[in-house]
Amino acid sequence: xxxxxxxxxxxxxxxxxxxxxxxxxxxxxxxxxxxxxxxxxxxxxxxxxxxxxxxxxxxxxxxxxxxxxxxxxxxxxxxxxxxxxxxxxxxxxxxxxxxxxxxxxxxxxxxxxxxxxxxxxxxxxxxxxxxxxxxxxxxxxxxxxxxxxxxxxxxxxxxxxxxxxxxxxxxxxxxxxxxxxxxxxxxxxxxxxxxxxxx
Numbered sequence: 001x002x003x004x005x006x007x008x009x010x011x012x013x014x015x016x017x018x019x020x021x022x023x024x025x026x027x028x029x030x031x032x033x034x035x036x037x038x039x040x041x042x043x044x045x046x047x048x049x050x051x052x053x054x055x056x057x058x059x060x061x062x063x064x065x066x067x068x069x070x071x072x073x074x075x076x077x078x079x080x081x082x083x084x085x086x087x088x089x090x091x092x093x094x095x096x097x098x099x100x101x102x103x104x105x106x107x108x109x110x111x112x113x114x115x116x117x118x119x120x121x122x123x124x125x126x127x128x129x130x131x132x133x134x135x136x137x138x139x140x141x142x143x144x145x146x147x148x149x150x151x152x153x154x155x156x157x158x159x160x161x162x163x164x165x166x167x168x169x170x171x172x173x174x175x176x177x178x179x180x181x182x183x184x185x186x187x188x189x190x191x192x193x194x195x196x197x198x199x
Contacts, residue, residue, distance in 0.1 A: 006043040008096035008111075009055040010035055015135070015146065023190055024132040024149070031133050032148070036108050043098045049144060056135075056146040060112035061091040062128065063191060064120070066154040066171055068199055071120075072180070073161065073169035087185040090177070090192065091147075092119050112150070121160040128152035131198050139186050147187055151198050174199070 012020075018031055025031065034040055035058060049057050064071035070090050096111035116122065132149040136142030161169045172180070177192055184192065 005046045005095070006098040007046045007049050007057050008041050008098075008100075008107075009044055009049050009057050010041050010146070012054050012056055014040055015056060021133075021135055022137060024134050024194055026132050028130050028133060028148075032108075032130070035146075046095065046097075051144075053143045055144065057144060058096055058108075059093055059145050059147050060096070060108070060115055060150060061093040061134065061147040061187060061191075062112075062116060062150045062152045063090050063195075063198075064092060064122075064126075064152045064154055064159055065199060066157045066159075069157070069171035069173050070177060070195065071154075071159050071169065072172045072177065073166045075165055075167075075185070088180050088183045088188065089185050090188040091149075091185075092116060093147075093150075094119075108148075112148075116152075117162075119161065119163050119166060121162055122152075123154055123156045123158040125155040126152055132194070134187055134190060136186050136190065142186060149191060 014034065018034055041058070044055065049055050071092070072088060072090050075087050075089055092115070093112070094115045096108065100107055100111035100114060128150045130148060131151045134147035134149055157171050159171075174195060177195070181189055181192060
């Protein structure tokens, strides 16, 4: 974890005012409009944000799919989130940081694109849509994060990892994923339970 990194956070109180939920909500538009209003977010040092449950760090979380299978990997020791090391994950993504604010274009879109490009190499022609928001206050990691779940459709399975934190990567069927569920990070477990509706 980079101690100088400042990450985008919203106040938990804002989420509570909008209607806090446990698990997933598909009422994406209503929440994101408020969450991405510049009046409602700020940047704080990541170590502080990781320990303060009155703040929620907004995380783009991409599920990469091709031909009914989902790109999956194991988080390696180089992972920026030590609490998730060795967990199986279906999600690619990460924090929105203060440097994203200076990139050309939309802050959220720029951050999401940067995270994807840092972690994987994608084939041309991918499309994505936001399908849900994810809140999990049942775990220490979940208490300080709020996920924006993207379904990214890849035209081929030519997706390659770019970072050392991604190990044992590849596309897996829903049946294979169900067998891996006990080893998955909580967010991936929650997404897996809704995967059939999205594919």
